[in-house]
Amino acid sequence: MAPSFLLTNGITLAIALAVVGLVFAFILIRQVVGSDAGNERMHVIASAIQQGAKAYLNRQIVSVSLIAVVILAAVWWLRGGLTAAGFVVGAVCSLAAGYIGMMIAVRANVRTAQAASVGSHPALKVAFNGGAVTGLLVVALGLLSVGVFYLIVRGTGAHAKHAIDSLVGLALGSSLISVFARLGGGIYTKAADVGADLVGKNEQNLNEDDPRNPATIADNVGDNVGDCAGMAADVFETYAVSLIGGVLVGHLTVGTEAAVVYPFVLCGLAIIASLIGIGWVNFIKQEATTSLVCGVAVSGIVASGLFWWATGSIFPEGLKIGEVAVSHANLFYCAVVGLVMTLLVVWITNYYTSTHYGPVRKIAKASETGHATNIIAGISIGNQATLLPVLAIAASIWYCYDLAGLYGIAIAVVSMLSLSGIVISLDAFGPITDNAGGIAVMSGLPEGVRKITDELDAVGNTMKAVTKGYAIASAGLAAMVLFGSYVEDLQAFVGHKVAFDLMDHKVVIGMFIGGLLPFLFTSFCMSAVGSAAGSVVMEVRRQITAKPGILNGTETPDYAQCVDIVTKAALGQMIVPALLPLIFVIGVSYLGMEALGGVLIGTIVTGLFVGISMTSAGGAWDNAKKYIEEGSHGGKGSFAHQAAVTGDTVGDPYKDTAGPAVNPMIKVVNILAILIIPIVFKAAAK
């Protein structure tokens, strides 16, 4: 039988679909930018946010580039030009996805505020489409960069293994940038937010986004550089790394062209599914949450149909892994596991972070007895929230491994991440509506407009929490695939089987050291936010004392000063934690390949728990405060509300700095390990 069209042209087709995604992203950009941008007052505020965000990101690029150049030189010297080129492509695309997405978000925010004066659905559309630009950019750039780079390298006549090796360079470039973007953006956004809240809400009784608070512009800038640019770089990385992991495992464990093409095709087809979902939100008029959830569901259904067709076409007779025959239905089931995992994780995170269910209400109730019981309840909920996602991950691994071995797990991950286009649209929707609310308040738009932006903001908060659960769960699975790649690649390199037995004390020592990494990393993150927020508090107190007119509105605060303080703090404090994974991996590699394998698994295990518990607790604290503000337990201004504000403030770095940054960190560890195999274990290969 002749190979199907999809098998011979799969990667080209995927690239074409990525280009279609890019085209739609540009259409959405034109549409967003073409919307009404509101009045002069709104324009002034919005451009202050724009400039702050742009200035920060430019400075971040300079800082990161200096470090990236050193690492690039090391990669070039140790692993050759192709891998180095991959590193550059990954780093640049990761940066670009975040940068362009954010530049649209800071334009969509003011337009969402303006559209809210027309109605709820127009505002939803502008905000969602602004977010969809980021979503589409992430998947299109991800697929395009990996696909084109792979084809070019193959076109030079390089061996498939060689081409895939250089993809690992691409993965490292994107992971490294995303650790910096997540950390820098995360520290920025939460230092500004926490600092603004501590003085504004607790000391001066100002509302959120009150223009009298000198830190309020910095706070709004933070939403963009953290939740938008940082998150985009992060998911770009997870997407690219999952795809590369799928290709790598396909090559190492199956070894056929079909196994390498399949992940590309799944990603390409999912772009069609995402576009249909985006269309649904735009053209079917529904209540905001329903509309967004239906958009994702429609994408999932369309994707599963396309996946069924593609799997049959690429693997008409299934495939063979070693001696074991795997039917194409089995592979399809693995892909479905990825889609189901997406829905499951969304549902679980929603349960733990929505005001409608027990966990958030328990925290709200605990706030009645004070700050401390609120914190205790939140930590308890965060730890509890690890149960279901981890069991789901364990079940997925079990089931997919039974169906198609390590390749099956890889396909589930690729399938899970393939829907990033629509999922990230929801996430990036969050900072846009948050900013729209801020602009509405600061520019004194009428009550009705603010009601709409507030409602959309609440929806955005839930979506943000939910996509964080998605990101960390998928990262856990993706890291498992990378670990498998490390072992397979290592065995191929040294030419014999390497055991990673738990009775080998080196493996266990590696696991302890690896398990340490997420704890140490989050310690740095929390400490960075705490100290940077402390500086903001001092600055705001200084301004209020120096210019007493700020509080009665007769003097204008110096917003730029706060923006500058936070910028410097974020850039200064992101370096050490971002370099921790490099230090650990390279350090432990000298203890041997078994210890390094232990480090990888140790980091995945504790990282998954730390990541899930922190993002869940943070989301739950946030919404417990919202629940009280809606009137429960005494409502706004009550004793319970003060306690809930404390919980929300502690939750801020949990959910937006430390928790999500664990995600790219885990992967840097794993990718770096793969990359250094031929360098540090040369002796073992002889």
Add this chain to the structure above:
Amino acid sequence: MAPSFLLTNGITLAIALAVVGLVFAFILIRQVVGSDAGNERMHVIASAIQQGAKAYLNRQIVSVSLIAVVILAAVWWLRGGLTAAGFVVGAVCSLAAGYIGMMIAVRANVRTAQAASVGSHPALKVAFNGGAVTGLLVVALGLLSVGVFYLIVRGTGAHAKHAIDSLVGLALGSSLISVFARLGGGIYTKAADVGADLVGKNEQNLNEDDPRNPATIADNVGDNVGDCAGMAADVFETYAVSLIGGVLVGHLTVGTEAAVVYPFVLCGLAIIASLIGIGWVNFIKQEATTSLVCGVAVSGIVASGLFWWATGSIFPEGLKIGEVAVSHANLFYCAVVGLVMTLLVVWITNYYTSTHYGPVRKIAKASETGHATNIIAGISIGNQATLLPVLAIAASIWYCYDLAGLYGIAIAVVSMLSLSGIVISLDAFGPITDNAGGIAVMSGLPEGVRKITDELDAVGNTMKAVTKGYAIASAGLAAMVLFGSYVEDLQAFVGHKVAFDLMDHKVVIGMFIGGLLPFLFTSFCMSAVGSAAGSVVMEVRRQITAKPGILNGTETPDYAQCVDIVTKAALGQMIVPALLPLIFVIGVSYLGMEALGGVLIGTIVTGLFVGISMTSAGGAWDNAKKYIEEGSHGGKGSFAHQAAVTGDTVGDPYKDTAGPAVNPMIKVVNILAILIIPIVFKAAAK
């Protein structure tokens, strides 16, 4: 060469030394009880605490017995009468160590308060000797029960393997009781403490131990049932389990009589060393902290000398593990590693929790900007505090494994735990001085007396934090030994090598599920304390509203009502988390022995981090508050102080409920796994 006296009579000698320890414990009991018990007012308060503590412990025994009988029946039915007998011995001795120790502590407290009117050193002596009773009981009962039980079973003609198997039953009995004691006591003490503080300090501006606070007697009862009885059961368990682990590994990996006798001898000789240390504190008059630290140091030095002699005498020609010859010097070095680990962990924990160093001061400084930054700083410090202990544990494993394989690690653990006698004396000193301070305040003793009890209380706090670090680090190492025993025992049972490879998806799934356990377990603990403390707050508010005379001292609060509420809450809420490890181990065993092995290591890895970070953060929060109360950052009553009180309150269940309870929980998981091998893996053996 004829076998040395020590080799042929080592276990008998150890038993004799345990009896010596018991005799000294009774001498100390007579001495403490014979001291002046103060005036009538002090007597009334002290007996209220005594009765509350006794009533709680009696009810706890009833609750736990009901569950223990069910488990006993299962053990008897599945593993036979010998193992069931071991279970009973372990459970009863664990209970007895806690019960007797606590009954002395509730008598030593009032006598310490009275002795403080004579001077600082007399008060130190009464409190320390009260604590030393618990310390000596723990080691003497531990060594006696394991030694006598082993000799009796051997005397019945049972095979060594059979005798050791039944020791595993003893380990399970003591572990299970200690999980309940740690949990029940931990929930009790912190629910009362947090509840008393939330209303007393935050709402009514009452001082600690103010007799107008209806929860103050419950708070003082809690110190005894948690920090004294709970901790004694916990360390009894760690001690007995380490000794049994050493014997088990000696039998499984070395197989000679010497290897089995050696751990007993180390434990016996360390009792002499501990007695000399206790004598030092009693007879050498020094400043309190110096005196206690010197006591431990003297014990350590004496122990290392005795260990050198014993090692040479038992292993004149070293030993053979498989084909590898191990010199007696190597074994001695392993024992020294255990002693050095004790000192290292004490030093590290002290660094992270003492007011003299950076970490605590950082939290104190962060309190200036509010409740939330205090919490953020504390969590950051807690996570950071895992770094050095985990690196020390990893280095110990590496070094001891190189010296003498798994047996070397086991010897290091036995040596580390052998000093429990003196270390626990320091720990149990804490609740006694805490209570003495409470009694001094409540009975209106003069300022000078309270100054002395306050100083001793501060010393006690540091000692408590330090011994918690010791307990969790030693538990981590002990659990590694138990995991090794599981694998060795499993392989002996199924008759072939079993691999626990990280590439086996079942192992990884097991690790995820095992890693989940500490998170879920601590979630329950935190939640239990939060909700029980909430009930106390409601009750105290109710009493103050119903009897307004309480606050101006004209009406007496109903202390018994608070004691009753906390008792019921603690007993009700300890059941589910205590049964979690049983449910997980038995559930996962159906996924196979590889998955179960993964569970064991997963629990050890995340449990170690969760345990260390929680106990360290809790201790640091506590002392950050003390540091501010000493006058820094605005002192008592300042904004920073309020924030620090919040941190201390969150830290309470961290350091006294959830964190330390992880320690016996890890071991229940591992022991249970060993015990069920012949039941659930019968099919694999055929």
